Amino acid sequence: MTTARDLFIIAIDKEPSRPVGQGDLSLALAGAEVIDLLGDEAIELDGDRMVPARQPTTDDQLLGQAAASLHRQVPYERVEDWLWRRGRDLSTAYLTALEESGQLTRQRRSRLSFSADQMTLADSPARRRAMSRWASDEPVLAALAAVVGIHGEQTSDSPSPVDDAVTTVVAAVHDAVMELEAVRQRRAIENAAFSNIWRGA
Structure with missing residues (x-):
């Protein structure tokens, strides 16, 4: 399993402080992939640029796809640009x-319900691994989850990522999520203004 899969499981299992948008989660998943590629020494960071180092050893299909899509020519891709490109519908x-x-299975909440299907996680080794990382306040997973509004019971002195490269990635994810939220707010204001015009306000 990977950090991205663990993060996705946590996002489904835990009640976030605010609804997690698919766009926010996709950006965080793309960041988690970068962190896993760093951990596998498949890439290095030169500032905020992702420099391919060697072929990854992962047998995870999605992480393998991520590695295959790396830009391998100078200038290498910036982490922020990767988040937006790789994160689309991730x-x-x-x-x-x-x-x-x-x-993961889908279950209808009611036969007569027209609401979306409810996601139910199987009691699998993957889920137990993700829950174990979460319960231990594993700093990388906790930091990525916090960016999208999922908080555990961390204390004020809970650990945060200390590796400079990981910190760079988490910061890029945070900035991208904030940028996406700004776009949402701008569109909401524009739509409200347009509605007011039609109502003669």
Whole structure:
């Protein structure tokens, strides 16, 4: 399993302080992939640019796809640009992967309900691993989850990522999520103004 898969499981299992948007989660998943590629020494960071180092050793299909899509020519891709490119619909890709592996099922809340299907996690080794990382306040997972509004019971002195490269990635994810939220707010204001015009306000 990977940090991205663990993060996705946590996002489904835990009640966030605010609803987690698919766009926010996709950006965080893309950041988690970068961190896993760093941990596998498949890439290095030169400032905020992702420099391919060697072929990854992972057998995870989605992380393998991430590695295959790296820009391998100078100038190498900036982390922020990667988040937006790789993150497009990435939460849907992880949802599909977990469903296909039997780790996630959809259940209707009611026969007469027209609401969206409820996601149910299987009691699998993958889920137990993710929950163990979460319960231990594992700093990388906790930091990525916090960016999208999922908080555990960390104390004020809970650890935070100390590796400079990981800190750079988490900061980039935070900035991208904030940028996405600013876009949402701007669109909401524009839509409200347009509605007011039609109502003669």
